[in-house]
Amino acid sequence: MARANEAAARADMRDEDTAHTHRRHETTAHTHRRHETTARTDRRDEDGARIEAAARTDRRPGRMWRRRAAIAILAAALAATGCARPGIPGGGPEDSTPPTVAGTIPEAGETGVDRRSQIRIEFSEEMNRQSAERAFAITPELELGNFRWQGRSLVTDPAEDLPDSTTFVVQIGLGAKDYHGVKIAAAHAFAFSTGTSVDDGTIGGLVTSLGEPAPGAVVWACLGAVEPDTLGLVMPCGYATSSGDDGAFVIEHVKISDSPYSLVGFLDDDADGRFAPAIETGWVVVNAAFVTDPGDSVGGLEIPLYEPAGGAGDQEE
Numbered sequence: 001m002a003r004a005n006e007a008a009a010r011a012d013m014r015d016e017d018t019a020h021t022h023r024r025h026e027t028t029a030h031t032h033r034r035h036e037t038t039a040r041t042d043r044r045d046e047d048g049a050r051i052e053a054a055a056r057t058d059r060r061p062g063r064m065w066r067r068r069a070a071i072a073i074l075a076a077a078l079a080a081t082g083c084a085r086p087g088i089p090g091g092g093p094e095d096s097t098p099p100t101v102a103g104t105i106p107e108a109g110e111t112g113v114d115r116r117s118q119i120r121i122e123f124s125e126e127m128n129r130q131s132a133e134r135a136f137a138i139t140p141e142l143e144l145g146n147f148r149w150q151g152r153s154l155v156t157d158p159a160e161d162l163p164d165s166t167t168f169v170v171q172i173g174l175g176a177k178d179y180h181g182v183k184i185a186a187a188h189a190f191a192f193s194t195g196t197s198v199d200d201g202t203i204g205g206l207v208t209s210l211g212e213p214a215p216g217a218v219v220w221a222c223l224g225a226v227e228p229d230t231l232g233l234v235m236p237c238g239y240a241t242s243s244g245d246d247g248a249f250v251i252e253h254v255k256i257s258d259s260p261y262s263l264v265g266f267l268d269d270d271a272d273g274r275f276a277p278a279i280e281t282g283w284v285v286v287n288a289a290f291v292t293d294p295g296d297s298v299g300g301l302e303i304p305l306y307e308p309a310g311g312a313g314d315q316e317e
């Protein structure tokens with residue numbers, strides 16, 4: 001009986017030791033798992049820190065590169081926009097080259113022109129359009145449609161068919177300026193005819209001021225009386241040209257007439273194409289030239305310019 005009890009006691013002790021051992025192993029395993037979990041967490045934290053640091057390193061030059069690229073693209077766009085403007089872009093040497101007339105329709109001296117022909121004047125460069133339109137004149141006067149521009153070309157159409165067998169003289173006066181405000185160097189005129197020939201009369205002479213040549217003066221050759229209007233202005237009349245650097249002027253393609261031509265000369269200070277005797281230097285020479293036969297050429301005439309004298313009534317004959 002005693003041995004049986006002792007055996008049972010030893011069995012209980014073995015069971016208890018086994019259970020204790022199991023619990024110890026479970027505790028040890030749990031501790032290992034906790035350590036592994038902590039280690040994995042630490043590794044994740046370390047890896048996250050490295051990734052974030054790398055991302056920050058990558059982002060800094062990326063942002064800088066993108067910012068520089070954006071600035072470069074913007075600068076290129078602004079430069080392209082500037083170059084797309086009409087005319088010559090800013091920068092570089094100042095433009096001092098006067099514009100010229102590069103071509104016309106009808107051509108100079110052309111005969112048999114269609115009576116419905118448009119009138120086109122092409123310039124050598126972009127123009128100040130308003131100044132070119134104001135400087136346009138045609139003799140004899142016509143009712144014209146609105147001006148329009150096609151590139152560097154000024155275009156207009158007669159409101160009605162041109163009269164038959166008539167010579168027309170088209171002029172661009174000294175008031176025409178290019179895109180940068182440089183004036184045309186000399187008035188440009190060309191003639192064409194709806195008939196078989198172009199009028200060929202000529203009137204020439206010298207414009208003077210205080211006895212010296214007066215360059216750059218506007219000169220008109222007009223049939224009939226030359227009188228200021230109610231505003232005190234003498235409007236363009238007849239044929240037009242301007243005096244050269246030596247003061248000389250020549251008006252070509254003048255039509256023969258039984259009546260004499262009067263000459264108007266003045267310095268168009270405000271470039272409006274009108275003579276204001278009260279404020280602009282000028283003069284009117286009445287009945288200065290007779291062109292009575294084809295090919296007549298009248299030369300040696302003088303137009304002396306005087307300071308404003310209060311009106312156009314003091315005219316020289």
